[in-house]
Amino acid sequence: MVALARALLFDYEASLIGPSGIELAKLLVALIAVTVVFVSPWLGAQALTVVAALVATASLAVSVALAFGAGHSHAPEAAYCFAEPAALLWLLLMVPLRGRSWWVSWAAAPLLWASIVLRPIASDATEISVIIALFFAVGSTAVLGAGATWRLVRVDRRRRAEALRLQQRTEFARDLHDFVAHHVTGIVVQAQGALAIAEKQPLLVRPSLEQIERAGAEALTSMRRMVGMLRDGNGGEEEPALAPLGDISEVRSLVEGFSAVGASVRARLDVEGAFDGLPVEVTTTAHRVVMEALTNVRRHAHGCTAVHVRLVRSVSGVTVEISDNGRSRGGHGFGSGFGLKGLAERVSLVDGSIEAGPTAGGGWSVRATLPVHVGGVG
Structure with a gap:
């Protein structure tokens, strides 16, 4: 951030941007680009992408003005500056990394790339300006590739973390199956025992029913807890293999x-x-x-x-x-x-x-x- 502010000050002192004419347009675009970089941490993913695309469009408009008349009275160096391309490079890194909608991200990235590369040759395509444009092209492509690679790494990490969560929920589902089978079997056995002694020893039925009630309440309580942990599982069609319940x-x-x-x-x-x-x-x-x-x-x-x-x-x-x-x-x-x-x-x-x-x-x-x-x- 400090480097961008110093670059902006250097551009102004070197008369690369100024208070009038095409230099004023360049100054406004540079100020907007640097400001967007400063506030980018607080912008949402969609907002950052849209704003970056607008800044790139404004920069391209200045390049078109330099190419068709506005810059003909100036030396080829009039197209150069440091703060604006540096800010656009930062945005070119952030857009692929933070963008949510792929079509918005990949629409903004080419605009940013073109605005950086075309500016040096906007006023006049001299040997030096072409070399600078090629240098900007290589640098912009490298930055864009770094942002895209970084994004893919983060997506892969999120995918692996999600797969891990689904694996843990699958293990809970296995445990839940074995737990329910154990308690339901016990309840059925106790109920059969109560039926067997109901006619001969009716006084023993009540304790058996109380045991059945406690076992059922315990099973329901734990089932609520474990189902709550599984409430956002993957819902896949493949039935997981059952595993023994470790305790x-x-x-x-x-x-x-x-x-x-x-x-x-x-x-x-x-x-x-x-x-x-x-x-x-x-x-x-x-x-x-x-x-x-x-x-x-x-x-x-x-x-x-x-x-x-x-x-x-x-x-x-x-x-x-x-x-x-x-x-x-x-x-x-x-x-x-x-x-x-x-x-x-x-x-x-x-x-x-x-x-x-x-x-x-x-x-x-x-x-x-x-x-x-x-x-x-x-």
Whole structure:
């Protein structure tokens, strides 16, 4: 921004822009272009694209005026300036990057490119002006390519993030299927038992009905929460394959299996508190945290000899912590891949939080906090 202001001042002091004639028109266009650059962070995507196209049109109009009469009384250098093409180059970078409607973005970009390239040869096509025009053409094309590439990278990142969210919702759908099947089977069995004893021992029917009521209420509560997490899923036609429902009781076998696969790595599990009566979305998420963290230890913790898995049940929720003493070989944290990013997405769906980072001893630690009372559809 400061460089643009200095370029504008230099153009004025060098009489490349001025208070009268064609220099005044150039001054007005340069002022407008620099102003748009200054306010571009506060302009919406559509507004920035439209304004940039209008500025480019105004610049082309000045070039036409220079080519057909207005500039004939001036030297070829009268077409040159620094602030206006610099501002237009910035807009040429931003339009492909921020534009939402592709037809608007790709209509504005050629106008900006032409306004930058044609200005040096507007007054007179001398050898120097043609060289400058070619230089501007190469620079403008490079800037346009950089903006388009940057946009494609951002689109790809959004696509991958969306695919990750859909994957997490698919996993929730699998868990929901197994959860519903488990509870409905229990309710059916209890109902059959109540029917069997209704005539012979009617006094035992009421406790059975109360158990059925509690089981049904628990199933409905967790179903509301999990369906709320899936409310904006992909709605795809392909039915996902069903997977076993992992919970706290399976964490021990998960840790034991980890040690069995890598004999040189000792994995220890510490469990504090009672984990009965937890919502299914909390237990399955805790299991998924341990599984993903152990997978990352296997992949990225070079020289790891010990892994400590700790599960703590408190009044407010469940804390899951996995730490190792290995040396990271890259890709061990949230910013380097989609494994722990997916885990963060999974934890956030149950209103939990997760953090990962190096430990004081040189290893790595993953810590997730899962509230017992998670948000959901009321």
